[in-house]
Amino acid sequence: MSNQRIFSVETRGQGLYEFTDGVRRFVSKNSIESGLLTLFVRHTSCSILIQENADPSVQYDLDKFLSKLIPDGRHPSMNWLTHTQEGPDDMPAHIKSALLPTSISIPIMEGELVLGTWQGLYLFEHRRAAMTRQIAAHISG
Numbered sequence: 001m002s003n004q005r006i007f008s009v010e011t012r013g014q015g016l017y018e019f020t021d022g023v024r025r026f027v028s029k030n031s032i033e034s035g036l037l038t039l040f041v042r043h044t045s046c047s048i049l050i051q052e053n054a055d056p057s058v059q060y061d062l063d064k065f066l067s068k069l070i071p072d073g074r075h076p077s078m079n080w081l082t083h084t085q086e087g088p089d090d091m092p093a094h095i096k097s098a099l100l101p102t103s104i105s106i107p108i109m110e111g112e113l114v115l116g117t118w119q120g121l122y123l124f125e126h127r128r129a130a131m132t133r134q135i136a137a138h139i140s141g
Contacts, residue, residue, distance in 0.1 A: 003139040004139075007026075011132075016063065038139075040135065040138075041133065045096075093126035
């Protein structure tokens, strides 16, 4: 079994998209009892997070908070932006990505991810348009 994989996540615009189940299956198929999983998102306008997966309002509130902190490029407070060719959401998406993780590591113990009861793995899409995002996964151990 390969200890590397590329996960694709289809987005429908800004927001958080959980992909925990696919990663759990990948770890399980590798039969690694003890190790470390590294996930890396291969884009500059989205992020990767470990976040609560029990209450969807958490994801909604995170998305709204970040949009208030870093508004769309059309907002008057963002009139200083110079990178505008790819649309008013592009440079704000790059800023959000620079502030949030693009790579995370999760321990593997007894063949399973060591996530808390309510923790899930999320791609945080910062662009408004639908995208296909890729996340590289690597297991060491």
